[in-house]
Amino acid sequence: MTTPAVQQSVLGAIGNTSLVRLTRVVPPDSADIYAKLEWENPTGSMKDRMALGVIEAAERTGRLKPGGTVVEYTGGSTGTSLALVCAARGYRIRIVTSDAFSREKLDHMRALGAELTLVPSQDGKTTRKLITDMIDKARELSSEPGTFWVNQLHNPDTIDGYAGLADEIWAQTQGAVDAFVHCVGTAASSRGVATALKRRKTSVRLAVVEPAESAVLSGGPPGPHKIEGVGIGAIPPLYDASVVDEVVAVPTADAKAMARRLASQEQLFGGTSSGANVLAAIQVARRLGPGKTVVTLMCDSGLKYLSTDVYRDA
Numbered sequence: 001m002t003t004p005a006v007q008q009s010v011l012g013a014i015g016n017t018s019l020v021r022l023t024r025v026v027p028p029d030s031a032d033i034y035a036k037l038e039w040e041n042p043t044g045s046m047k048d049r050m051a052l053g054v055i056e057a058a059e060r061t062g063r064l065k066p067g068g069t070v071v072e073y074t075g076g077s078t079g080t081s082l083a084l085v086c087a088a089r090g091y092r093i094r095i096v097t098s099d100a101f102s103r104e105k106l107d108h109m110r111a112l113g114a115e116l117t118l119v120p121s122q123d124g125k126t127t128r129k130l131i132t133d134m135i136d137k138a139r140e141l142s143s144e145p146g147t148f149w150v151n152q153l154h155n156p157d158t159i160d161g162y163a164g165l166a167d168e169i170w171a172q173t174q175g176a177v178d179a180f181v182h183c184v185g186t187a188a189s190s191r192g193v194a195t196a197l198k199r200r201k202t203s204v205r206l207a208v209v210e211p212a213e214s215a216v217l218s219g220g221p222p223g224p225h226k227i228e229g230v231g232i233g234a235i236p237p238l239y240d241a242s243v244v245d246e247v248v249a250v251p252t253a254d255a256k257a258m259a260r261r262l263a264s265q266e267q268l269f270g271g272t273s274s275g276a277n278v279l280a281a282i283q284v285a286r287r288l289g290p291g292k293t294v295v296t297l298m299c300d301s302g303l304k305y306l307s308t309d310v311y312r313d314a
Contacts, residue, residue, distance in 0.1 A: 053161025076105025128233025162192030
C-alpha cells in the first residue's frame with residue numbers, strides 16, 4: 001500500500017479518492033459496480049474538486065483578485081467546498097442557500113467562515129422557484145465591487161474541475177470502465193467526467209440520474225423533491241445531451257431507501273443522491289451484464305444528512 005504524500009495545504013488533499021466494489025446490493029448476472037468514495041475529500045464531498053478548479057481559474061484570469069469576495073447560490077455541498085477553498089486562499093465568501101437543505105450543510109459552511117443568506121423554501125423541498133430565487137439573490141450580492149460570482153449553472157470552469165476525477169476512474173479501473181452513472185444538478189460533473197472518459201474510450205456510456213418527481217431531462221414536468229443538490233426543475237445550461245446515452249429517473253423514497261441499504265449492507269454511509277446513483281447504476285449493470293464495469297459516485301457523506309429523515313425513515 002502506498003503511503004499518501006504529506007500535503008502543504010488542505011487543498012492538496014482534494015482528489016485521489018478510493019474506488020470500492022459493491023457486493024451485497026448488486027444483483028446476480030449483472031455488471032460489476034464500483035463506487036468512488038468522494039466523501040474522502042476534505043469537506044466530505046466531490047464538490048471540493050470543482051471549487052478548487054473554479055477559484056484557480058478565476059485567479060488566473062483576474063476575475064478574482066487578492067482581498068476579493070466570492071458569492072454563490074448553493075444547496076450546501078458546493079458552498080461548503082467554496083468556503084474551504086476561500087478560507088485557504090484568504091477570500092471572503094457569501095453564500096445564498098435555503099432551509100430546504102440539511103442543517104449540517106449550513107453549519108459546516110458557517111464553520112468554514114461563510115456568510116449565509118437563507119431563502120425560504122416550499123415545505124423544505126427543492127423547487128424551480130427556490131433555485132430561481134436563490135440565483136436572483138446571488139446576482140444582487142454580486143453587484144458589489146470586488147466580487148466574483150461563481151454562477152455554477154453557467155460557469156464552464158466547473159466542468160474542467162472534474163477532469164481529474166475521470167483520470168482517477170480510468171487509472172483505477174485500468175481502462176475497463178464501460179459506463180459512468182451520476183446524478184445531474186448543474187450537469188458539470190457528469191459532463192466533465194463522461195467527456196474525458198469518452199476521449200479515451202468512445203464506447204463508455206453515460207447514464208444521468210434525476211428525481212422522478214422532477215424528471216425534466218426525461219421530458220416530464222418539474223416538481224418538488226428531496227434529493228438534495230440535484231434536479232433543479234429545468235434543463236441545466238451546462239447539460240450536453242450529446243454525451244448522454246440514457247436518463248434514469250429515481251423516486252426520492254427509493255433513493256433514501258438505497259442510501260440506508262448501502263449503510264447497513266455495504267457499510268457505505270452516503271446521502272440521498274448517492275442512493276439514487278447506485279439504484280440507477282444497478283439498472284445499467286443489469287442491461288450490460290457480467291464482464292462489464294459500471295462506475296458511480298458516493299457524492300458525499302451521510303454525516304451531512306443526520307438532521308434529515310434519510311436515516312430515520314422506516
